[in-house]
Amino acid sequence: MADSQLTFGGESGMREECGLFGIVATGTWPSDINLSHLIHLGLVGLQHRGQESAGIVTTSGDAGDKFITKKAMGLVNSSFTEDDIRQLKGNLGIGHVRYSTQGLSEAANIQPFVVESLHGLIAVAHNGELVNAQQLRQKLLRHGVGLSSGSDSELITQLLTHTPDCGEPNGANWVGRIKKMMEHTVASYSVVIMHKDHIWAVRDPFGNRPLCIGKLLPADAFTGKRETDPNECDAWVVASESCTFHPMGARYVRDILPGEIVEVNKNGIFSRCIVPRPEAKLPAFCIFEYVYFARPDTVFEGQMVAAVRRRCGRELAKEWPISVDLVSTVPESATPAAMEYANTLGIPYMEVLCKNRYVGRTFIQPCSRLRKLGVVKKFGPLVDNFNGKRIVLIDDSIVRGNTMAAIVGLLKRCGAKEVHIRVASPPVKHPCYMGINIPTKEELIANRVPLENIADEFGADSLKYLSLDGLKKAVREGIANNQETGHCTACLSGEYPVEKIDW
Numbered sequence: 001m002a003d004s005q006l007t008f009g010g011e012s013g014m015r016e017e018c019g020l021f022g023i024v025a026t027g028t029w030p031s032d033i034n035l036s037h038l039i040h041l042g043l044v045g046l047q048h049r050g051q052e053s054a055g056i057v058t059t060s061g062d063a064g065d066k067f068i069t070k071k072a073m074g075l076v077n078s079s080f081t082e083d084d085i086r087q088l089k090g091n092l093g094i095g096h097v098r099y100s101t102q103g104l105s106e107a108a109n110i111q112p113f114v115v116e117s118l119h120g121l122i123a124v125a126h127n128g129e130l131v132n133a134q135q136l137r138q139k140l141l142r143h144g145v146g147l148s149s150g151s152d153s154e155l156i157t158q159l160l161t162h163t164p165d166c167g168e169p170n171g172a173n174w175v176g177r178i179k180k181m182m183e184h185t186v187a188s189y190s191v192v193i194m195h196k197d198h199i200w201a202v203r204d205p206f207g208n209r210p211l212c213i214g215k216l217l218p219a220d221a222f223t224g225k226r227e228t229d230p231n232e233c234d235a236w237v238v239a240s241e242s243c244t245f246h247p248m249g250a251r252y253v254r255d256i257l258p259g260e261i262v263e264v265n266k267n268g269i270f271s272r273c274i275v276p277r278p279e280a281k282l283p284a285f286c287i288f289e290y291v292y293f294a295r296p297d298t299v300f301e302g303q304m305v306a307a308v309r310r311r312c313g314r315e316l317a318k319e320w321p322i323s324v325d326l327v328s329t330v331p332e333s334a335t336p337a338a339m340e341y342a343n344t345l346g347i348p349y350m351e352v353l354c355k356n357r358y359v360g361r362t363f364i365q366p367c368s369r370l371r372k373l374g375v376v377k378k379f380g381p382l383v384d385n386f387n388g389k390r391i392v393l394i395d396d397s398i399v400r401g402n403t404m405a406a407i408v409g410l411l412k413r414c415g416a417k418e419v420h421i422r423v424a425s426p427p428v429k430h431p432c433y434m435g436i437n438i439p440t441k442e443e444l445i446a447n448r449v450p451l452e453n454i455a456d457e458f459g460a461d462s463l464k465y466l467s468l469d470g471l472k473k474a475v476r477e478g479i480a481n482n483q484e485t486g487h488c489t490a491c492l493s494g495e496y497p498v499e500k501i502d503w
Contacts, residue, residue: 017049017050017099017127017128017129017209017293017435017436017437018049018050018096018097018098018099018111018125018126018127018128018240018435019043019046019047019048019049019050019096019097019127019239019240019241020046020094020095020096020125020126020127020190020191020192020211020238020239020240021039021042021043021046021094021095021096021192021237021238021239021240021244022092022093022094022095022125022192022194022199022201022237022238022239022264023035023038023039023042023092023093023094023199023216023235023236023237023238024091024092024198024199024235024236024264024265024266025091025092025234025235025266026233026234026235026236026266026267026268027234027266029060029061029091029266030060030091031091031235033216033234033235035058035088035089035090035091035092035093035235036056036058036085036086036088036089036090036093037085038216038235038237038248039056039058039088039093039094039095040056040076040080040085040095041244041247041248042095042237042239042244042248043056043076043095043096043097043244044076044077044244045239045241045243045244045245045247045248045295046097046239046240046241046243046244047075047076047097048293048295049097049099049127049240049241049293050096050097050098050099051074051075051097051099052073052074052098052099053071053072053073053074053079053097053098053107053109053110053111054071054072054074054075054076054079054080054095054096054097054098054110055069055070055071055072055095055096055098055110055111055112055125056069056070056071056080056088056093056094056095056112057069057093057094057095057112057114057123057194058088058089058090058092058093059090059091059092059093059121059123059194059196060089060090060091061090061091061092061196061197061198061266062197063196064120066121067114067121067123067194068087068088068089068090069112069114069123070084070087070088071107071110071111072110073106073107073110076097091197091266092194092197092198092199093194094112094123094125094192094194094199095112095125096110096111096112096125096126098110098111099437108148108149108150109149109150109151109153111124111125111126111151111153112124112125112192112194113125113149113151113153113154113157115157115158115161116161117160117161117195118161118163118168118172119171119172119195119196120195120196121195122157122160122161122193122194122195123193123194123195124153124156124157124160124191124192124193124194125153125191125192126152126153126156126189126190126191127189127190127191127209127211127240127435128187128188128189128190128204128208128209128434128435129152129188129433129434129435130152130155130156130185130187130188130189131185131186131187131188131433131434131498132184132185133152133155133185136152136155136159136184136185137152137155140155140158140159145158155185156181156185156189156191159180159181159184159185160177160178160181160193162177162180162181163177164176164177164179164180165180172195174193174195174200174263175261175272175273178193178200178202178261178273179261179273179275182202182204182205182259182275185204186204186205186206186277186278186498187204187205187206187208187284187434187497187498188204188206188208188209188434188435189202189203189204189208189209189435190202190203190204190209190210190211190240190256191203192211192238197265197266198263198264198265199238199263199264199265200261200262200263200264201213201238201256201261201262201264202256202260202261202262203256203257203258203259203260204258204259205258205259205275205276205277205278206258206259206277206281206283206284206285206486206488206497206498207257207258207259207283207284207285208284208285208286208434208435208488208497209240209286209434209435210240210241210255210285210286210289210294210300211238211239211240211255211256212238212239212240212241212242212252212253212254212255212256212299213236213237213238213252213253213254213255213256213262213264213269214236214237214238214239214242214245214250214251214252214253215233215235215236215237215250215251215253216233216234216235216236216237216248216249216250217232217233217234217249217250217251218232218234218249219249222249222250222251223249235250236264236268236269237250238256238262238264241294241295241298242297242298242299243294243295243297243298246297252299253269255300255301255302257271257274258274258277258283258285259274259275259276259277260273260274260275261273261274261275278498281486281497282484282485282486283484283485283486283487284486284487284488284497284498285300285301285485285486285487285488286434286435286436286487286488287471287472287475287487287488287489287492288397288425288432288436288491289305290305290308290309290475291309291312291396291397291424291425291471292333292396292397292425293436296309296333296336301478301479301483301485302478302479302480302483303478303479306336307478308474308475308478309333309334309336309337309340309396309424310336310337310339310340311340311473311474311475311477311478312337312340312396312424312425312466312470312471312474313336313337313338313339313340313341313342313343313344313394313424314340314341314343314344314474315466315467315470315471315473315474316337316341316394316422316423316424316464316466316470317340317341317344317345318344318470319464319466319467319470320422320464320466321345322345322392322420322422322462323390324347324389324390324391324392324418324420325347325348325386325389325390325391325417326342326347326348326349326350326352326385326386326389326390326391326392327339327341327342327345327347327348327349327350327391327392327394328349328350328351328352328353328385328386328391328392328393328394329351329393329394329395330353330393330395330407331351331353331354331355331379332355333396334394334395334396334424337394337396337424338394341392341394341422341424347392350385350386351382351385352381352382352385352386352391352393352411352416353379353380353381353382353407354379354380354381354382355378355379356377356378356379356380379407379410381410381411381414383414383415386411386414386415386416387414387415387416388415388417389416389417390416390417390418390420391411391416391418391419391420392420392421392422393407393408393411393419393420393421393422393460394421394422394423394424395421395422395423395424396423396424396425397423397424397425397428398423398427398428398445398446398454399428399438399444399445400443400444400445401445401449401454401457401458404421404458404460405457405458405459408421408458408459408460409459412459418461419459419460419461420460420461420462420463421455421458421460421462421463421464422463422464422465422466423463423464423465423466424466425465425466425471425492426465426466426467426468426471426492426493427444427446427451427465427492428444428446428491428492429441429444429446429447429491429492429494430444430490430491430492430493430494431491432490432491433490433496434488434490434496434498436491438491445457451465468489468492468493471489471492472487472489475487
């Protein structure tokens with residue numbers, strides 16, 4: 001996606017939402033694994049999902065023990081010092097990286113949130129956006145509940161402090177509390193909740209936002225220095241994406257199902273309940289996780305994201321072939337689609353742009369000259385690869401379209417004979433209200449400019465999009481036939497999985 005890959009702040013087109021991580025050590029406590037370092041590493045692996053702030057909360061899990069909390073604005077590696085990590089002692093913990101969809105970008109909104117409940121402290125981290133947040137906010141305020149932030153994640157936290165209908169005659173009933181919260185709001189959320197010696201991991205009934213489970217293996221077993229015992233497990237981990245498991249020596253186990261409430265403790269993972277969807281609707285997992293948001297090495301629904309993106313390139317080639325000299329892409333999320341587009345048509349794939357990864361965010365501009373250069377200063381053209389040639393440039397998506405004209409102009413000034421654009425997803429025409437920050441309908445280029453005129457807007461020789469059917473085919477081809485599936489395509493089709501409430 002040229003827009004959000006290359007620009008930030010006011011210029012960005014579509015942004016990720018948040019990333020969740022949780023871990024519970026197995027075996028004898030206190031655990032000898034360096035839990036806080038693993039949470040930190042887990043959040044680094046999820047950094048692409050949120051760059052505004054980061055937070056970690058840990059606890060020993062002992063009755064009456066306090067939570068240790070560290071939060072800061074900024075990227076994970078700049079938010080926590082080595083001393084911070086050493087202080088975050090415990091046998092279990094949760095972490096969060098944030099990009100705001102509700103609430104301002106400020107310290108008060110940094111997650112995880114920690115509050116006192118009838119049964120002691122709880123820590124809560126949330127990914128998504130509640131479709132009835134304003135309604136819930138007013139309900140809580142009318143009941144005398146004070147709110148300290150503008151984040152709808154705090155609403156979930158406060159709902160979890162409410163006693164369920166059973167009255168809890170036999171002590172804390174967290175399944176009941178979570179189900180009560182889910183009755184108040186059907187979407188959109190994945191949530192991790194820490195209380196005493198366990199973590200609850202929850203997805204909304206539509207499964208709109210991702211959440212998965214992994215198993216941390218002993219280091220020597222993971223690296224292959226000895227045979228792995230299938231029963232070995234140093235800790236259980238949960239995360240928004242499985243891509244964060246491998247660097248710490250953990251293996252992906254499975255996705256948490258839509259509506260599932262999973263308890264994670266030192267003895268294992270336990271599925272406690274699956275809350276059904278209203279009106280027996282299909283799941284509505286965000287299809288843009290496959291298109292752009294997720295890292296390519298993440299597994300969703302039993303398939304790797306990179307494989308889906310390759311199939312998008314294949315379908316794009318079938319729908320919109322073209323006679324050119326080479327296929328390329330804007331680095332780098334569309335690379336799998338571009339390579340498969342080239343392979344399908346038998347056209348050479350070659351890089352035409354070299355990305356400078358250390359330029360920094362484009363809203364940090366010291367002078368008007370650099371501000372005008374914008375995207376161009378982030379790339380070096382590989383002129384020898386395309387001078388005098390016809391190029392088809394593959395992108396995964398185009399949102400506002402602010403940057404593509406600059407890229408096409410750069411390539412043509414440097415000698416490209418023709419520059420064609422093929423987009424490995426349909427036009428983005430509708431805002432998202434379920435956890436993705438998409439610009440207003442009026443800002444989307446597919447609404448501002450007739451589709452047949454967008455190529456001229458960019459100075460390109462042609463532009464074509466993958467059809468919605470083509471995208472669905474690419475996504476569903478790798479999902480097992482016995483698995484109930486459904487995907488939210490609202491930003492592409494305008495068909496929202498839940499009734500509009502606050503929108």
